[in-house]
Amino acid sequence: MTSALWELFLKGLWITVQLMVYSAALAATVAFGIGLARTSRFWIVRFLSGVYVEFFRGTSALVLMFWLFFALPLLGWQLVGIWAGTLALGLSYGAYGSEIVRGAVQAVAPAQREAAIALSFSPWQRLRKVILPQAVPEMMPPFNNLLIELLKGTALASLLSIGELTFQAKLARLSTGQSAQVYGIILVLYFAVAFVVTRIMRLLERRAKASVGRAVPRGEGWFSRKLPVEQQGPEALATGGKP
Numbered sequence: 001m002t003s004a005l006w007e008l009f010l011k012g013l014w015i016t017v018q019l020m021v022y023s024a025a026l027a028a029t030v031a032f033g034i035g036l037a038r039t040s041r042f043w044i045v046r047f048l049s050g051v052y053v054e055f056f057r058g059t060s061a062l063v064l065m066f067w068l069f070f071a072l073p074l075l076g077w078q079l080v081g082i083w084a085g086t087l088a089l090g091l092s093y094g095a096y097g098s099e100i101v102r103g104a105v106q107a108v109a110p111a112q113r114e115a116a117i118a119l120s121f122s123p124w125q126r127l128r129k130v131i132l133p134q135a136v137p138e139m140m141p142p143f144n145n146l147l148i149e150l151l152k153g154t155a156l157a158s159l160l161s162i163g164e165l166t167f168q169a170k171l172a173r174l175s176t177g178q179s180a181q182v183y184g185i186i187l188v189l190y191f192a193v194a195f196v197v198t199r200i201m202r203l204l205e206r207r208a209k210a211s212v213g214r215a216v217p218r219g220e221g222w223f224s225r226k227l228p229v230e231q232q233g234p235e236a237l238a239t240g241g242k243p
Contacts, residue, residue: 005172012168013189019082019154019164020193023089024147030094035101036127049098056095062156064088069160085157093150100142104135133212140205147201148194165189 037049056064065088068079079087108131116126158167169186173179 008168012165016154016165020151022086026090027094031097031101034098038102053095056092061092081160081162104138108134137208144201
């Protein structure tokens with residue numbers, strides 16, 4: 001493999017990471033907005049958010065991407081390829097993420113809500129100070145899986161001729177004819193990004209659990225690093241960090 005091909009791969013990797021970050025930001029916004037709307041006490045809000053979830057969860061992200069890139073210009077709006085891909089992936093994966101948010105919020109013990117009401121907390125205060133701090137740690141593992149799926153889903157953008165990793169691999173294969181070597185390198189690059197993302201998400205999960213005073217389990221996954229005792233919450237402080 002020549003240096004020019006490696007430069008091609010690194011350029012594609014950078015665009016893939018950008019597409020993943022942009023799509024993840026949109027998906028997270030949609031997930032929290034729609035997920036919390038699904039728990040609203042107003043039936044019309046629950047109904048409309050449910051329609052959104054069922055529609056985007058039941059349609060193809062690839063077809064949506066094609067529609068945004070090829071059909072939307074017929075209505076007078078032209079999107080750049082990377083933004084069409086970002087919008088399609090963010091809206092689609094946000095629908096899946098909204099169910100994660102809804103499930104985690106509803107899993108908070110009713111006694112916690114009742115205690116917040118007894119303290120005369122407003123609905124916003126209950127959500128910000130009581131519900132979300134306990135729900136967010138439960139969201140992190142499924143969000144990790146969803147983010148990895150989103151990373152792999154960015155390969156769909158290659159069909160819009162966006163110069164991400166899979167598209168650059170196709171160009172490299174056509175120029176060299178070395179399919180096994182080219183796609184083998186791409187597999188390793190995707191795995192490397194996924195591994196880094198997983199480590200970051202697990203660190204965020206551990207810190208989220210520690211912030212609400214929950215014990216942080218040791219030895220989760222490969223190369224796990226135990227947080228200092230003072231960052232593991234009151235339970236760990238009381239036991240000196242021992243299980």
